[in-house]
Amino acid sequence: MVRKKMQIVVSVWVLAGLLSVFPWTQAVAKTVEVFPNVFTIVHGEGIDSNTTFIITKDGVIVVDTRVSPAEAKKVMAEIRKRTDLPLLYTINTHYHGDHTFGNQVFSGSKTIIAHKNVRRSLTGEAGHDHLEFFKTFKLEGLDEVTVTPPNMVFEKNMEVYAGEYYLKLIHFGRGHTDGDLFIHLPTLKAVIAGDLIFNGQFPYMGDGYVDEWIDALDFIENEDLEIVIPGHGAVGGKPIIIAMKHYLLNLKTLVKEQIENGASLKQAKEALNPILKEKYKNWGKPERIDGNIERTYMELSFKKNS
């Protein structure tokens, strides 16, 4: 296949629903043709989780399904503008609702693939609790969600052959959650990283494991790659892997220093929040910094004491 570098902005729609929730933004979703037949829908603001779809000659693969059925239907409309081929597979990069609460719209694929811990996190009471947690954000469309767990799961790696495409699904270990996968497309030298990578914004770390997240990024960085599709933010190259890794390394080093100096969690937050805010002043979602410090402080303290 002739590889083309990103052809930006195939189509644009305005997220009218999101505007009512986030009136201060001009949220605009863009569908970017990353390669011929590989599209990523990237959101500027608001609920900006990315979705990628691959149109193979045999059918369509969807990676992550947005935060609600209404949002997922917009993804489906983008697919149907381009092909009438059937859905083959839906893949969830991890369990978070902004990547899975649209699953029901893609149930026509019959197969929703994820790491086995995603099924655990979305089944029964756990799934119900996760939806209730998302409802606290007062987002539109969550009342229509029927939490739909993956029905094909794996533990370490899985390979998917579809039409002319070959996807390696890899669970390196814990990172952003305990059930992350990333998708390596070796022939395209591309990776769909899920939320192991946030581009241009502080990551959400509420379910994260900082040490193992750094290890996972190290592994991805050493793959033969040119294009990196993050879970949030614009498509990029290796520098966006390195930026995320350096942030986590910085965070870890700073928090470790605080713990060694006997600082309480509150003192660590007070000392480090302004440092990180300044160092990453171009990044969005600075309101996540305190949570990032807290999660890292807990992890490192636990390890120190065990």
Ligand SMILES: [Zn+2]
């Ligand atoms: Zn996530």
